[in-house]
Each structure stands twice: as structure tokens, then as C-alpha cells.
Amino acid sequence: MSLLRSRFVQAVLIVVLSFVALRWGIRPPAPWSVIQIYMAVVVMAVLIYVSADSDSWRAFVRPLWSTLVDPDKRNVRLACLVVLPLLLGYYAYTQAAARPQAPPELRAVHPAPPAAIQFRGKEIDISGVDNPLRKDPAALRTHVAAGADIYVRNCMYCHGDNLDGKGHFAPGFNPPPANFQDPGTIAMLQEAYLFWRIAKGAPGLPKESTPWNSAMPAWEDRLTEEQIWQVITYLYDATGQQPRRREAAH
Numbered sequence: 109m110s111l112l113r114s115r116f117v118q119a120v121l122i123v124v125l126s127f128v129a130l131r132w133g134i135r136p137p138a139p140w141s142v143i144q145i146y147m148a149v150v151v152m153a154v155l156i157y158v159s160a161d162s163d164s165w166r167a168f169v170r171p172l173w174s175t176l177v178d179p180d181k182r183n184v185r186l187a188c189l190v191v192l193p194l195l196l197g198y199y200a201y202t203q204a205a206a207r208p209q210a211p212p213e214l215r216a217v218h219p220a221p222p223a224a225i226q227f228r229g230k231e232i233d234i235s236g237v238d239n240p241l242r243k244d245p246a247a248l249r250t251h252v253a254a255g256a257d258i259y260v261r262n263c264m265y266c267h268g269d270n271l272d273g274k275g276h277f278a279p280g281f282n283p284p285p286a287n288f289q290d291p292g293t294i295a296m297l298q299e300a301y302l303f304w305r306i307a308k309g310a311p312g313l314p315k316e317s318t319p320w321n322s323a324m325p326a327w328e329d330r331l332t333e334e335q336i337w338q339v340i341t342y343l344y345d346a347t348g349q350q351p352r353r354r355e356a357a358h
């Protein structure tokens with residue numbers, strides 16, 4: 109393997125292999141700036157290695173030199189003359205070109221709910237209704253269990269088996285499914301608000317929430333009024349959050 113004995117090939121191999129090892133070989137992946145520092149150290153070490161004595165240095169420079177001047181390397185020279193500027197040009201282009209960016213979306217995450225909604229022909233007063241299932245504390249556990257069943261059948265795929273918004277489908281949606289464990293979601297909402305959001309879903313969101321490409325389905329045709337209250341009860345029970353109370357002054 110006379111090729112491997114060439115100082116130049118050795119130097120290039122060391123640099124390339126170290127780059128591959130640093131870039132793809134280590135877990136967790138190193139940040140780009142760290143890889144740059146390591147590569148600078150590797151290149152300096154290789155230069156010291158090939159220039160340790162004058163024989164080694166001459167052996168290292170020889171292939172470079174002969175590529176530049178030997179008449180029989182004319183084609184290699186021409187190829188370099190084309191390929192190197194192209195690579196540099198490509199690099200400059202990738203640095204300067206504008207990257208496609210999604211336009212910023214300013215959306216009202218918790219828009220004001222309507223005062224009342226139509227639910228299967230019945231009017232429900234969102235600003236004044238409490239969760240009716242809480243009136244009977246003895247039956248609450250049964251409702252929570254029924255809510256868990258409804259959740260697993262209908263909601264888990266998006267909102268996650270841990271109620272943290274990390275369901276199977278979640279990575280495909282922007283905005284992501286709500287994370288009910290987060291104190292910024294159901295903990296700061298009234299139960300009636302949840303009823304509205306679950307019954308009407310994304311299609312029921314008001315204008316101020318546009319551009320709003322939420323995947324949240326409207327459940328009014330699939331779940332009964334009681335089932336929606338049950339799943340709401342389950343959401344609070346399973347996360348240990350408390351719904352926001354209605355101000356007593358109303």
C-alpha cells in the first residue's frame with residue numbers, strides 16, 4: 109500500500125476521519141462551534157506531524173507541487189481549477205442565500221370565548237355554566253373513569269398518554285396539541301371554556317385566532333354533553349390541576 113505511505117494521503121485521511129468521527133461518531137452530537145475548535149487542533153497537529161523533519165515535509169509537499177507543475181498532471185490541474193472555485197462558490201452561496209422561513213404567526217392562544225354556544229340544538233351559556241358533574245361528589249370517580257375512557261379513545265393520539273401534548277400525531281401539527289400538564293393551559297381556564305373548545309374545536313375559534321391552523325377537532329357530533337364534561341373532569345383529575353373558578357361577583 110504505497111498510497112497509504114504517502115505523507116499527503118496520511119494527512120488528508122487523518123483530517124477527514126477526525127471530521128467524520130467528530131461530526132457523526134459522538135453522542136450526544138457536538139455543537140458546530142466545538143467541532144470547529146477540535147478540527148483546528150487536528151489540522152495543527154497534522155501540520156506539526158508532517159513537518160516534523162525536512163524529509164517528511166518534502167514528502168508531504170511533493171504531490172501538491174507535482175500537481176501544480178508536472179506536465180503529465182495537466183488534467184488533474186485543470187480539474188482542480190474548475191472544481192475548487194465551484195466548491196468555494198457553492199460555500200459562499202450557502203452562506204449568503206436567504207433561507208426560506210415560515211412567516212411569523214401571531215395568534216391568540218386563549219381567545220375570549222363566545223357568551224353562549226349552540227350544542228345539538230341546545231343553548232349552553234359559556235360565561236355562566238359550571239361543570240354539572242361536580243354537584244354530586246359521590247359519583248365523581250365514575251365520571252373520571254368514564255372520562256379516562258373517552259380520553260384514551262379520542263384524545264390520546266394527539267394530546268398524549270401522559271396528557272403532555274406528545275401523542276403519536278403531535279409532531280405533525282403546528283400549533284402542537286395542548287399540553288394539559290403545563291400550567292399555561294387548563295389550569296388557567298374555566299371548565300366552561302374547555303367545554304366550548306372541545307365541543308367546537310378549531311373550526312369554532314373566533315377571528316382573532318387566525319391564522320389558526322389548529323388540528324383540534326370539533327367533538328359536538330361525536331361526544332354527548334355529559335361525555336364532554338366527563339373528559340374535562342378527567343383532564344383535571346389526571347393532571348392534578350384545578351380549573352379557574354368563576355369570579356364570585358358575577
Ligand code: HEC
Nearest residue numbers: 262263266283284285286293294302305306322323324339
Ligand atoms: C387531531 C389531533 C387532536 C385530537 C384528536 C384532539 N385534540 Fe385537542 N387540541 C389539538 C390541538 C392541535 C390543540 C391546540 C390548538 C388549539 O387550541 O386549537 C388542541 C387544543 C385543545 C384544548 C385547548 C387547550 C387550551 O389551552 O386552550 C383542549 C381543551 C383540548 N384540545 C381537548 C381535547 C380533548 C378533550 C380531546 C378528545 C376528546 C382532544 N382535544 C382531541 C389537537 C387535537
